[in-house]
Amino acid sequence: MTQTKKLLRSLNGETQSVPPIWMMRQAGRYLPEYRATRAEAGDFLSLCYNSELAAEVTLQPIRRYGFDAAILFADILLVPEALGADLWFVTGEGPRLSTIQADADFDRIKPADAIHDHLSPIYETVKILRRELPEETTLIGFAGAPWTVATYMIAGQGTPDQAPAHKLMIENVALFDKIMDRLTEATITYLDMQIQAGAEVVKIFDSWAGSLKGEAFEKYAVAPTKRIIDALKAKHPNTPIIAFPREAGDGYIGFAGKTGADCVALDNSVTPEWGAAHVQVDGCVQGNLASRHMVTGGQDLIDEVRHIREAFSKGPHIFNLGHGITPDADPENVTLMIETLRESVPA
Numbered sequence: 001m002t003q004t005k006k007l008l009r010s011l012n013g014e015t016q017s018v019p020p021i022w023m024m025r026q027a028g029r030y031l032p033e034y035r036a037t038r039a040e041a042g043d044f045l046s047l048c049y050n051s052e053l054a055a056e057v058t059l060q061p062i063r064r065y066g067f068d069a070a071i072l073f074a075d076i077l078l079v080p081e082a083l084g085a086d087l088w089f090v091t092g093e094g095p096r097l098s099t100i101q102a103d104a105d106f107d108r109i110k111p112a113d114a115i116h117d118h119l120s121p122i123y124e125t126v127k128i129l130r131r132e133l134p135e136e137t138t139l140i141g142f143a144g145a146p147w148t149v150a151t152y153m154i155a156g157q158g159t160p161d162q163a164p165a166h167k168l169m170i171e172n173v174a175l176f177d178k179i180m181d182r183l184t185e186a187t188i189t190y191l192d193m194q195i196q197a198g199a200e201v202v203k204i205f206d207s208w209a210g211s212l213k214g215e216a217f218e219k220y221a222v223a224p225t226k227r228i229i230d231a232l233k234a235k236h237p238n239t240p241i242i243a244f245p246r247e248a249g250d251g252y253i254g255f256a257g258k259t260g261a262d263c264v265a266l267d268n269s270v271t272p273e274w275g276a277a278h279v280q281v282d283g284c285v286q287g288n289l290a291s292r293h294m295v296t297g298g299q300d301l302i303d304e305v306r307h308i309r310e311a312f313s314k315g316p317h318i319f320n321l322g323h324g325i326t327p328d329a330d331p332e333n334v335t336l337m338i339e340t341l342r343e344s345v346p347a
């Protein structure tokens, strides 16, 4: 079938002179309408589990900017909560979870197929979005990759170097592997349900992939991602999958081939020229404007958008930031980014 949706065309391998664009964390605190809806919901987690309001915040950046894709509003840490972990957010600091440090902690974790009762509001959000999104807008579902989610489940919070997870990997690899397996199974069934509910693309966020090196990268970033993609492709061969092994560096090379991902998202620790030469040679890439440009704006932003568009112009590309937009971003700079990207390309 020939695709008419702009995002799906890039994911099918088409080179477009103006690439599709969306933005990580495009529904977020930099938008006054997001802050108002979040206040109406009460707090961030209540917003995630309120299907009507979660759909509303997903739609806000589509209405304001006309992005080519909408990403389901939820969080990667809802899966550990559905598996039985306690989860809460500390204002100004970030997530907190009950920790897994011993076998007895793992025994309290539920089986993977027990997550759906808890996550049913998320599937409902997906259904509402498929009804309400403009027909040209692609709906992206997502989950965290097992390694990234495990780092939060083990430490009970975000950590700069993921040390508690690395420590458990060394001191009790059997327990560590059990956590990874359970998360891999849960991620497969969670993404399967999102696709059944109407997600047209799914993205796997491995935000802390960069702290895995060598063999550990192969075992805990590449292998679980491949297992998830193999399982999803067996059921949904036509649903494209974006993988984001953030800050993987050389690990980006060959990642699509090794895992079966249709697109690899690049953070801005690599240059677009490097990404084109080493990653786009294998297929579609997504990225990779530094989020700080959404704060600083100006000619610097314009130059960098043109630079990235040009560097990736020889192959399939989805324009995005290298990581999520930050709360201090100026909404006007997002408009400037989109207008610059969509301006007529000099011959």
Ligand SMILES: Cc1c2[nH]c(c1CCC(=O)O)Cc1[nH]c(c(CCC(=O)O)c1C)Cc1[nH]c(c(CCC(=O)O)c1C)Cc1[nH]c(c(C)c1CCC(=O)O)C2
Residues within 6 Å of the ligand: 023, 024, 025, 026, 027, 028, 029, 038, 044, 071, 072, 073, 074, 075, 076, 077, 093, 094, 095, 142, 144, 158, 205, 207, 324
């Ligand atoms: C590590 C991680 C998390 N969540 C996520 C990741 C992986 C991507 C990344 O590295 O950013 C992914 C995520 N989180 C959120 C989405 C929704 C879709 C999107 O807009 O991209 C997605 C895809 C909403 C959110 N998730 C969170 C917010 C801010 C919550 C608020 O409104 O206060 C949003 C919009 C909270 C969150 N959630 C998480 C943290 C560490 C935090 C606190 C940091 C922060 O406040 O920005 C865990």
